[in-house]
Amino acid sequence: MSALQSPDSSCPHLDQAPLQVARTSTWGAILFAMCFPGVMACIYFVLLPRLDLGSGAKVVVAVAYTASKIIQFAFPLFWVICVERRRLSFARPGTGGWRLGLAFGLVVAMLIWVLYLGVFKNSALLASTPAMVHNKMSQFQIDTPGRYLLFTLFLAGFHSLMEEYYWRWFVFRELRQRIGVWPANVLSSLAFMAHHVVILAAFLPERFWSAVVPFSLGVAVGGGMWAWIYQRTQSLYAAWISHLLIDAAILAVGYDMVFVG
Numbered sequence: 001m002s003a004l005q006s007p008d009s010s011c012p013h014l015d016q017a018p019l020q021v022a023r024t025s026t027w028g029a030i031l032f033a034m035c036f037p038g039v040m041a042c043i044y045f046v047l048l049p050r051l052d053l054g055s056g057a058k059v060v061v062a063v064a065y066t067a068s069k070i071i072q073f074a075f076p077l078f079w080v081i082c083v084e085r086r087r088l089s090f091a092r093p094g095t096g097g098w099r100l101g102l103a104f105g106l107v108v109a110m111l112i113w114v115l116y117l118g119v120f121k122n123s124a125l126l127a128s129t130p131a132m133v134h135n136k137m138s139q140f141q142i143d144t145p146g147r148y149l150l151f152t153l154f155l156a157g158f159h160s161l162m163e164e165y166y167w168r169w170f171v172f173r174e175l176r177q178r179i180g181v182w183p184a185n186v187l188s189s190l191a192f193m194a195h196h197v198v199i200l201a202a203f204l205p206e207r208f209w210s211a212v213v214p215f216s217l218g219v220a221v222g223g224g225m226w227a228w229i230y231q232r233t234q235s236l237y238a239a240w241i242s243h244l245l246i247d248a249a250i251l252a253v254g255y256d257m258v259f260v261g
Contacts (some may be wrong), residue, residue: 097233105245
């Protein structure tokens with residue numbers, strides 16, 4: 001498996017794999033990576049809240065969320081280094097592709113706020129959403145402005161980078177090598193969308209067709225754009241800066257819903 005080449009050397013590089021892993025095993029790893037986030041989202045957004053966990057509910061949810069993220073983001077490295085036994089090297093971020101990623105991120109972030117302020121903020125569609133968002137924030141112990149800000153820095157900053165590494169660098173790249181660029185783009189983006197369906201359904205339980213489906217399709221389109229940016233620029237960081245800006249805009253909407261009103 002050849003190393004990834006990038007014009008600005010801003011992607012992790014993989015050396016030639018000394019170990020030939022069975023094709024079925026590799027497909028198993030890809031399918032696991034595609035399904036795991038959705039399964040875990042079902043556990044800590046659907047299953048655990050329905051259980052009578054008493055005073056320990058918040059701790060259990062927080063532990064489940066943290067454990068799922070550790071497993072999710074460690075898996076690609078485990079597979080590449082321990083199973084395929086390839087060497088992995090990281091390069092400094094370059095400038096190639098940043099303008100494209102920045103432009104897409106800013107446009108979508110502004111669109112999110114235009115739609116929120118102009119259409120959704122005082123609409124019946126989101127009438128019960130602030131209370132549900134606050135309830136979920138309480139479960140994750142981020143129901144104060146300070147804690148929510150720290151969570152925003154984590155999710156928009158670090159977590160968005162980890163998602164780009166997971167979904168674009170690992171899932172999309174592995175699929176691309178097996179089924180081609182555009183099929184890989186579509187399939188990885190739909191898989192990226194899957195766990196967002198669960199999350200959105202938890203916040204909008206009575207608005208599946210009117211809100212969950214269109215918002216989820218928007219997530220899939222975003223994933224497709226980030227895969228396209230990654231493919232075009234060969235820069236993980238170009239997709240990340242776009243992802244960061246969009247996540248920050250969404251989390252700012254959440255702050256406005258709960259703490260400003």
